Amino acid sequence: MKIAVIGGGASGLVAAIVAARNGAQVSIYEKLNRVGKKILATGNGRCNFTNMNLCLDCYHGNIKKAQSVMEFFDLYKTLEFFEDLGIHPYIDEKGKVYPNSLQASSILDVLRYELKRLNVEEKTDFNVRELRKSKDKFSIIGTDTVTADRIILATGGKASPQLGSDGKGYELAKSFGHSILEPFPALVQLKLEGKYFKRMAGIKFDGLVKGYSGDKLIREEEGEILFTDYGISGPPVLQISRRVIEELYKGREPYIVVDMFPQYTKIALYDILQDRFRRVGYKTLEEGLIGFINKKLIPVILYEAGFDNLDKLCGKLNKKEIYRIINILKEWKFPVTGHNSWQQAQSTAGGVNLNEVNPQTLESQKVKGLYFAGEILDVDGDCGGFNLQWAWSSGYTAGYYSSIDGRII
Ligand SMILES: Cc1cc2nc3c(=O)[nH]c(=O)nc-3n(C[C@H](O)[C@H](O)[C@H](O)COP(=O)(O)OP(=O)(O)OC[C@H]3O[C@@H](n4cnc5c(N)ncnc54)[C@H](O)[C@@H]3O)c2cc1C
Structure with missing residues (x-):
């Protein structure tokens, strides 16, 4: 035969x-x-x-x-x-x-x-x-x-x-x-809506990425995440991409939520930041986060958290203000606008x-x-x-x- x-x-x-x-x-x-x-x-x-x-x-x-x-x-x-x-x-x-x-x-x-x-x-x-x-x-x-x-x-x-x-x-x-x-395309990088990707491109960290459609969590994965000039990449992003893109193709509006500190609860993170800002209270907000998160990310996180004046002394932050930072660090939300092309996809x-x-x-x-x-x-x-x-x-x-x-x- x-x-x-x-x-x-x-x-x-x-x-x-x-x-x-x-x-x-x-x-x-x-x-x-x-x-x-x-x-x-x-x-x-x-x-x-x-x-x-x-x-x-x-x-x-x-x-x-x-x-x-x-x-x-x-x-x-x-x-x-x-x-x-x-x-x-x-x-x-x-x-x-x-x-x-x-x-x-x-x-x-x-x-x-x-x-x-x-x-x-x-x-x-x-x-x-x-x-x-x-x-x-x-x-x-x-x-x-x-x-x-x-x-x-x-x-x-x-x-x-x-x-x-x-x-x-x-x-x-x-x-x-x-x-x-x-x-x-499945197993591919995601394009996201956001103002600061050009600035953040190249920043890597171990974190948790969650894909949502409406209020529904559709998939979450932990591992090394990479910000790029168009959005986000890294193994956990590829892993959740299939489900997120499926939602996109169904005409829905999926979004992702990035948790940069999955190892800490918000309360634990509050204790850490409060202690930190007490020790270095004489520093500006921007200086006060050096050594805690990637320096390039600091102004972006602070803008996203609604701070206009980065020269404010960190010792002067109240609980509500610290939680504004924590909400970005733990629950940074990005609407998904698309994905990279077939050329970059690993699977169909x-x-x-x-x-x-x-x-x-x-x-x-x-x-x-x-x-x-x-x-x-x-x-x-x-x-x-x-x-x-x-x-x-x-x-x-x-x-x-x-x-x-x-x-x-
Ligand atoms: C960069 C990358 C990394 C990957 N890493 C992994 C990994 O580590 N582990 C894992 O499990 N999977 C991985 N994958 C996925 C995996 O490689 C594919 O799922 C798998 O190779 C699919 O096998 P296949 O035989 O179906 O198709 P393919 O491997 O795509 O083979 C199809 C073949 O058909 C040929 N062909 C197409 N059209 C015609 C035609 N008209 N006439 C003649 N020939 C034709 C093509 O040239 C090709 O050689 C990766 C994929 C990519 C792109």
């Missing part, structure tokens, strides 16, 4: 390996000049390829429908699959799993060695423009026209198009009658509707012999190795079932 894998990304490479191990004759058609470019960029070049705390709650979109995919090729099978290829896992304190070499290239290397061992053909610089089916054969039209008995569509979503995934896969899926749930929410796909085999319910794998489907994960795990699990599933003709075991 000839299987064509369209897209040589994480899911396509695993799908190709599994199908070839099952005896299929497999070719990968990749539009870039080499396969696996995105893998090299993952985890800041270290490839956070899965997570020991894998759970369905770390996924969004129609993960409920695809639960059996995650069970079919679960965390332990993934670790074993990579260990068999030579990847010894390094697990960090948060459960994120990397290759012990801490090099993303190790993951790509071992996948490619295995593809070579299995005689899988890698056709690079092959941009698939059209797919057709007549009788039992598929035609794959790109630089050339080739044929196959089965197709695995693994072209990714729209995130980071500079690494190949530009959304073309959705058009190919649509040409076979599939519907697409409107894709939007939305995609091929899983209700039109056999949830166990990932075969299309519209076209026999057409399979899907990876980010092209309507599943996306949190930051932390979950997106690659979905790519491996769905790639394994599509590769497996396409090569045994969709027969459920």
Whole structure:
């Protein structure tokens, strides 16, 4: 059986390996000049390829429908699959799993060695423009026209198009009658409304960021936060971005609240500031906060707290005034106006509707012999190795079932 894998990304490479191990004759058609470019960029070049705390709650979109995919090729099978290829896992304190070499290239290397061992053909610089089916054969039209008995569509979503995934896969899926749930960027920086971002750009701190829609808290995360000239970035911001952007796309007006001191209650912070202002009461308000928060932030926080005169002596502040500062430090609110572009996004929410796909085999319910794998489907994960795990699990599933003709075991 000839299987064509369209897209040589994480899911396509695993799908190709599994199908070839099952005896299929497999070719990968990749539009870039080499396969696996995105893998090299993952985890800041270290490839956070899965997570020991894998759970369905770390996924969004129609993960409920695809639960059996995650069970079919679960965390332990993934670790074993990579260990068999030579990847010894390094697990960090948060459960994120990397290759012990801490090099993303190790993951790509071992996948490619295995593809070579299995005689899988890698056709690079092959941009698939059209797919057709007549009788039992598929035609794959790109630089050339080739044929196959089965197709695995693994072209990714729209995130980071500079690494190949530009959304073309959705058009190919649509040409076979599939519907697409409107894709939007997930794991991306947020643009915020505020007067002082130019001044604050570059300031980093450990804090808590909460996303709200109306009065409802939709997601909160703690970690290193970075102010930028357009808004806010950092791992916790990427983590909450998916839910916040979803609200934005629903026409709602989400906002975020930044807590710069999650370790202290407002009362504890009051005691600290009151004591501080007593000790340095002879200093101006602006000087009085040096050594407590980033110097560049001090005037901004004070303006936001409603102080016009920063030369006021800090020893003269009353309780109400100290609480005005605390309210900004603990509950700084910013309306969300947008997000950075697809170029900066790490993942795609939305995609091929899983209700039109056999949830166990990932075969299309519209076209026999057409399979899907990876980010092209309507599943996306949190930051932390979950997106690659979905790519491996769905790639394994599509590769497996396409090569045994969709027969459920
Ligand atoms: C900078 C960055 C860092 C990331 N870090 C992590 C991380 O550490 N951990 C994690 O779990 N996830 C991470 N992700 C997310 C993860 O990389 C993706 O979810 C995953 O790679 C998706 O795999 P995929 O196979 O579905 O798609 P992709 O990896 O996007 O692969 C799709 C492939 O299809 C090719 N293609 C597209 N259209 C065509 C066409 N018409 N013809 C031929 N070929 C085509 C593309 O060139 C590409 O090679 C990161 C993403 C980015 C951008």
